[in-house]
Amino acid sequence: MTIALARFPVELLKLITTSLSDNDLCNFALTCSIFHDAVHGDKVVWRDRFLSVYDDPVNKISYDWKATYQKRQRLHKKMVGLSFRSGQSKEELEALEILWDILADARGNIPAEGDPVDGRNFSHILPLRSERAIFSSHSHVDEHPLLSAVSLLLTPLLNRPKLAFIKGSQEIVYKPDVNRVINADGTPNLSILNAMARLFTWHIHPDSPSDLFHQRTLLTPGEMPCFWQGRLGDEGEIPTKWFGAYMYSNPTRIIIYDGDELSSDRSDGYLVDMTLTISQSAFTGIGKDFDTFTIKSGEITPIPSPPGRLSTVNGWKKVEFIKSYTHHGWFYSGIILPGNNMMLGYWMRSKGGLLSRGASGPFIFWRAPESSSLLNRDNRVSFVRVTG
Structure with missing residues (x-):
């Protein structure tokens, strides 16, 4: 299955990630270099994930979508x-x-x-x-x-x-x-x-x-x-x-x-x-x-x-x-x-x-x-x- 998916266009792989949980997304990226590049090769996946949960940021210049998303997701655990x-x-x-x-x-x-x-x-x-x-x-x-x-x-x-x-x-x-x-x-x-x-x-x-x-x-x-x-x-x-x-x-x-x-x-x-x-x-x-x-x-x-x-x-x-x-x-x-x-x-x-x-x-x-x-x-x- 992994080999078959690896042949998919990168745009389709990015689309697949939208249905994955945060943990599954990280595991997906660890599967192979092709999947890793699809997730981390640019900001698209993490930007789309961020914007599906949060309002767009005021300052988008050099914005770290992945790091900010992960920090915010940990906020409530820290607050407790x-x-x-x-x-x-x-x-x-x-x-x-x-x-x-x-x-x-x-x-x-x-x-x-x-x-x-x-x-x-x-x-x-x-x-x-x-x-x-x-x-x-x-x-x-x-x-x-x-x-x-x-x-x-x-x-x-x-x-x-x-x-x-x-x-x-x-x-x-x-x-x-x-x-x-x-x-x-x-x-x-x-x-x-x-x-x-x-x-x-x-x-x-x-x-x-x-x-x-x-x-x-x-x-x-x-x-x-x-x-x-x-x-x-x-x-x-x-x-x-x-x-x-x-x-x-x-x-x-x-x-x-x-x-x-x-x-x-x-x-x-x-x-x-x-x-x-x-x-x-x-x-x-x-x-x-x-x-x-x-x-x-x-x-x-x-x-x-x-x-x-x-x-x-x-x-x-x-x-x-x-x-x-x-x-x-x-x-x-x-x-x-x-x-x-x-x-x-x-x-x-x-x-x-x-x-x-x-x-x-x-x-x-x-x-x-x-x-x-x-x-x-x-x-x-x-x-x-x-x-x-």
């Missing part, structure tokens, strides 16, 4: 045994780099409003839901940029962080002398952004014991924070419909929860429903949380990507606007993440003002389906203003 306690071991770094590359290449497609995100790379990302706590509850995540970035972009998986690590997130988010989401070099401050994402995830997660944002119980699965459409880092259009939440930077007391001391976060209890009108890099808008408001003087400005491996993803943007009620207004400054699906930052009394306790705080907004609205839902549910 890794604790990511330091984010520095060879195995951890390799797994993080592979996962970052999968995220960077991920091409999202949402067939209809509210439907789960669809895409070849997302089919490999979404099963990490059970492992998401590895990133969101990690004690050293803020000390390692790649770990922070991966955790931040996986926020839509919405695995609730462990309570013990929320304390660390609070310390980062509420620390008055570092409460800025943009570094001195103009790049995003991944440590603060990730701490914000974890802190809000704790409070809006469907299984969270927190009642800080009571309206989270009114959200449908399709209205929770979601992944991006298109490819991460593509310019794309800024969404016009956003839901969100904000807190005050003045936890006023210590509570005991599950035997652990925790500062109590504070909010007005209502989620934000906001619709924007965007013209190039400027925008206005309207919305409501505890009261109606307008959005004024909105500006969106591209900023540099983090250095090193993280520079493979562009699309980070600075966002600033004034949220104005009838008798008062607040200045919002933050970052729109690559993919245009989420923005995180701080609100304060005025532009350039200090993040004083009680007069400022963190915020999160996420893209919502265009047809969704919180305005006509039952918002009479009782809520607690000060809670853990």
Whole structure:
């Protein structure tokens, strides 16, 4: 049989490999030099195998289809045994780099409003839901940029962080002398952004014991924070419909929860429903949380990507606007993440003002389906203003 197959045109041999498993493909290549050349003589077989499972990569120049495919296939096996306690071991770094590359290449497609995100790379990302706590509850995540970035972009998986690590997130988010989401070099401050994402995830997660944002119980699965459409880092259009939440930077007391001391976060209890009108890099808008408001003087400005491996993803943007009620207004400054699906930052009394306790705080907004609205839902549910 081998001799007969060896007489087949190489194009037919390549076609035969498409029906083989990974192990069978390797064994097929070991059978004889003709089969070896058919598999490894050029990039066709491994490229086609790669593209049958993953989205096409952003940078295809000198791309090693075989090595990348095999590394990605081993990712889940590595994830099971890794604790990511330091984010520095060879195995951890390799797994993080592979996962970052999968995220960077991920091409999202949402067939209809509210439907789960669809895409070849997302089919490999979404099963990490059970492992998401590895990133969101990690004690050293803020000390390692790649770990922070991966955790931040996986926020839509919405695995609730462990309570013990929320304390660390609070310390980062509420620390008055570092409460800025943009570094001195103009790049995003991944440590603060990730701490914000974890802190809000704790409070809006469907299984969270927190009642800080009571309206989270009114959200449908399709209205929770979601992944991006298109490819991460593509310019794309800024969404016009956003839901969100904000807190005050003045936890006023210590509570005991599950035997652990925790500062109590504070909010007005209502989620934000906001619709924007965007013209190039400027925008206005309207919305409501505890009261109606307008959005004024909105500006969106591209900023540099983090250095090193993280520079493979562009699309980070600075966002600033004034949220104005009838008798008062607040200045919002933050970052729109690559993919245009989420923005995180701080609100304060005025532009350039200090993040004083009680007069400022963190915020999160996420893209919502265009047809969704919180305005006509039952918002009479009782809520607690000060809670853990």
